[in-house]
Amino acid sequence: MDWKLKGFVHSGITVKDLKRSIDFYENSLGLELVRLQTNDKPYIYDLVNIQGLEKIELAFLQTPDGQIVELLEYHGETIEDGSSLHSHYGTGHICLHVENLDAMYEHLQRRNTDIISEHVVQITSGRHAGSKAIYLRDPDGYVIEVLEYI
Structure with a gap:
């Protein structure tokens, strides 16, 4: 094998309203907001390959042991509700x-x-x-x- 897994970087969760989700993850669950970012650089369009995407707003929150949860709010494309039962495949x-x-x-x-x-x-x-x-x-x-x- 020419490659090797090195570790885990972060978990990403797509949200509808970034501010509302930051409030929930900080004040309900106790994570700490460490960084906000807007990504509208050319590489992001190649990476996610979503037609009509204008930008992604991101929030990086951290657990006390240093694990990162990344919240992503997509702008400019049709947003669909992804909710389903947690027993359905494709969920996590x-x-x-x-x-x-x-x-x-x-x-x-x-x-x-x-x-x-x-x-x-x-x-x-x-x-x-x-x-x-x-x-x-x-x-x-x-x-x-x-x-x-x-």
């Missing part, structure tokens, strides 16, 4: 590690977050047995898992 989720998931669950309820799980779930088997988790949706319907190791 990110998983965030937290402390005190019970308190976070209450915080998310107060913020009227779209929480999929009806309660904090105790994981009873597998690699994370003994931990707790919930599933929720961001403002655009993207699924986020939140996990507390016990």
Whole structure:
């Protein structure tokens, strides 16, 4: 093999309203906004190959351990709603590690977050047995898992 995987760079999530999503990821989930960027350079049009694209506005948010979540708002082309059930192929989720998931669950309820799980779930088997988790949706319907190791 002439190539080698070196590591993971970031996760990207396409959003409808960048400001609304930044608020959610900062104030509901606790990520830190580290950079805003507008990309309207010629290379981006070749990279994403979307007819009618004018620009992409981006926000880079960071978890306390340094992982990056990139939010992207596309401008100038027809925007389609990509929501579907999280059990459908072609969808995905990110998983965030937290402390005190019970308190976070209450915080998310107060913020009227779209929480999929009806309660904090105790994981009873597998690699994370003994931990707790919930599933929720961001403002655009993207699924986020939140996990507390016990």
